[in-house]
Amino acid sequence: MLSISIARRGTRTSSCTRPHRGVPNRRCADAIVYILRTGCQGEALRQTQLCAKSTAHDRFQTQVIALVRATIESLVVTGKT
Secondary structure (H helix, E strand, C coil), X not given: CCCCCCCCCCCCCCCCCCCCXXXXXXXXXXXXXXXXXXXXXXXXXXXXXXXXXXXXXXXXXXXXXXXXXXXXXXXXXXXXX
16 A cells, blocks of 8 residues: 655655745655656656646655665664664
8 A cells, every 4th residue: 555644735745944835745746656666757747737847857856765764763673783
């Protein structure tokens, strides 16, 4: 099962300090799932009106980094290093 955690709007967990520019997190999550399910290129997001490909890419990277960190932390806590 795919689980996407959606951060509160206006917060940013990546290295950039400016907040998101008004694209709802749910629309970005829908765009990411659309790309993953269909296998289309990010450029195809222009026709879907979900969000820009760069926005979807940035938020996808943020989620992947958070998942890797959580996995590493859980391995360290359980002692399975």
